[in-house]
Amino acid sequence: MAVTLRKPSTFQQYKTLLRKDLEREFRTREMLTSMGIYAVLVLVVFGAALGQTTPALDLLQVAGGLLWALIVFTSLLGLNRSFAHEKEQGCLEGILLVPLDRSVIFLAKATSNVFFLLAVEVVAVPLFYFFFLTGVSLASDFWLVLVPLLVGTIGMAGIGTLLSTITINTRGKDVMLAVLFVPLVFPLLYACASSTTALLVGAEGYMDVFVQSIALAGGYDVIMLLVSWVLYDFVISA
Amino acid sequence: MAKEAKLPEAGQWPDRIAPWALLAGAILSTIGFLMAFLYAGPVNGAAVNGVEMIGGTMVSSKLLLSQKIFYFHMPVAIVSFIALAFAGYYSIRFLMTRQARFDTCAKVGMEIALVFVICTMVTGDLWTRFEWGVWWTWDPRLTTYLILMLVIIAYFVLRNAIDEPERRAAYAAVISIIALIDVPICYMVTRLIPSSIHPVVLREGGMTADMGMTVGVCMIGLLLVGFGLYRMRFRQVRLAQRMQAMKDQIED
Numbered sequence: 001m002a003v004t005l006r007k008p009s010t011f012q013q014y015k016t017l018l019r020k021d022l023e024r025e026f027r028t029r030e031m032l033t034s035m036g037i038y039a040v041l042v043l044v045v046f047g048a049a050l051g052q053t054t055p056a057l058d059l060l061q062v063a064g065g066l067l068w069a070l071i072v073f074t075s076l077l078g079l080n081r082s083f084a085h086e087k088e089q090g091c092l093e094g095i096l097l098v099p100l101d102r103s104v105i106f107l108a109k110a111t112s113n114v115f116f117l118l119a120v121e122v123v124a125v126p127l128f129y130f131f132f133l134t135g136v137s138l139a140s141d142f143w144l145v146l147v148p149l150l151v152g153t154i155g156m157a158g159i160g161t162l163l164s165t166i167t168i169n170t171r172g173k174d175v176m177l178a179v180l181f182v183p184l185v186f187p188l189l190y191a192c193a194s195s196t197t198a199l200l201v202g203a204e205g206y207m208d209v210f211v212q213s214i215a216l217a218g219g220y221d222v223i224m225l226l227v228s229w230v231l232y233d234f235v236i237s238a
Numbered sequence: 239m240a241k242e243a244k245l246p247e248a249g250q251w252p253d254r255i256a257p258w259a260l261l262a263g264a265i266l267s268t269i270g271f272l273m274a275f276l277y278a279g280p281v282n283g284a285a286v287n288g289v290e291m292i293g294g295t296m297v298s299s300k301l302l303l304s305q306k307i308f309y310f311h312m313p314v315a316i317v318s319f320i321a322l323a324f325a326g327y328y329s330i331r332f333l334m335t336r337q338a339r340f341d342t343c344a345k346v347g348m349e350i351a352l353v354f355v356i357c358t359m360v361t362g363d364l365w366t367r368f369e370w371g372v373w374w375t376w377d378p379r380l381t382t383y384l385i386l387m388l389v390i391i392a393y394f395v396l397r398n399a400i401d402e403p404e405r406r407a408a409y410a411a412v413i414s415i416i417a418l419i420d421v422p423i424c425y426m427v428t429r430l431i432p433s434s435i436h437p438v439v440l441r442e443g444g445m446t447a448d449m450g451m452t453v454g455v456c457m458i459g460l461l462l463v464g465f466g467l468y469r470m471r472f473r474q475v476r477l478a479q480r481m482q483a484m485k486d487q488i489e490d
Contacts (some may be wrong), residue, residue, distance in 0.1 A: 162416075166409045170399035179395050180413065183388040184420050187427040194431050209431065216427045227419055231412045234333055238408035
């Protein structure tokens with residue numbers, strides 16, 4: 001009887017790695033619960049910070065920025081944890097023993113991080129609306145906010161996956177990730193915050209600002225994902 | 239052996255001229271400093287569209303003594319870019335060859351870049367205060383430089399947080415490459431997104447001959463200072479490394 005051995009395709013490897021991450025999360029729900037609770041806590045802090053503002057005027061101007069502050073802080077928490085459990089049981093060494101292209105690991109990990117961040121945003125963004133924006137008249141196209149949310153999440157997950165792989169091997173890794181992540185993600189944050197604000201406020205010519213910001217954020221995503229993808233090999237095998 | 243000889247090492251020919259370069263750079267920078275005040279004429283500072291309200295004061299086009307800082311600000315900024323470019327080059331070389339020597343070069347290059355970036359921030363901030371009337375504004379150039387400074391500081395924080403030399407070198411190289419790609423994007427993003435908050439500050443185009451002369455002298459002087467500092471620091475770090483290697487050998 002002939003035994004046929006077939007090398008799994010790259011896409012199959014990717015699917016397997018992605019499923020491993022998602023299954024683990026659905027069993028423990030460690031990351032999603034901690035990120036969700038953290039997001040609510042940040043909202044509570046915003047509530048205290050904005051106690052003296054007049055909702056109709058001031059809040060609309062800063063709402064877009066605050067939403068992105070919420071997302072950045074929550075992402076930091078999630079990205080920190082995303083590699084922690086790989087390290088605990090020696091899982092990463094196991095994956096590295098498999099003869100697969102290292103960049104597949106990056107793609108799988110980045111995809112699972114995108115899913116986790118999106119899952120948290122599904123809860124956090126409506127809550128943000130509920131707490132702060134119900135008394136405010138939003139511009140008619142505000143649902144387009146989904147576009148910057150998606151673009152921003154993909155970029156943050158991409159660069160964040162690379163950086164959390166680096167920081168997992170350092171002393172004081174929680175602070176280290178923030179120190180690296182915030183300056184490097186700044187252009188994306190700036191573009192996303194300005195496009196979100198443009199949409200929420202809906203001032204004259206807001207569509208131009210929106211399109212331009214989204215184009216820049218998309219450009220950041222493409223460049224940074226490619227660079228991270230190329231450099232990931234050096235990081236994970238170091 | 240032939241390959242070994244090509245690596246940068248303490249005691250090669252640049253080390254012999256480094257002290258002289260530093261001295262010449264110091265003298266030229268001093269001459270440039272004097273020229274900025276005695277030779278180059280006063281110039282219009284940044285001209286504003288009519289008269290604008292910036293940071294609570296009315297500002298318009300006028301002759302500004304504060305413009306003198308420009309003769310240092312721009313050369314210092316350019317030297318910081320050159321140092322960064324070298325650090326990036328050596329980082330790529332390190333990832334290609336895995337020679338620890340290139341990591342040392344990249345680290346020293348980053349140190350020099352940090353010194354010059356901080357000088358740029360200080361001189362730029364003085365200018366901002368007097369020209370625009372505010373200590374800080376989220377102008378594209380300022381924002382980009384702040385991010386650049388934070389990334390360089392993060393680079394050193396990261397280096398300090400890792401013990402294994404191999405891993406530290408690889409991570410540091412990766413971060414410096416990402417940083418060098420990130421910073422131009424940062425400038426583009428902050429520049430291109432239209433903003434209603436900041437006043438549009440137009441730049442006066444062109445330099446007169448005396449200004450160009452002064453900038454040139456400062457530029458050459460600071461480049462020499464940058465080169466001299468880099469080389470002397472590299473020599474010091476290399477000698478310390480060799481000393482350590484010898485100590486380890488004796489202990490074994």
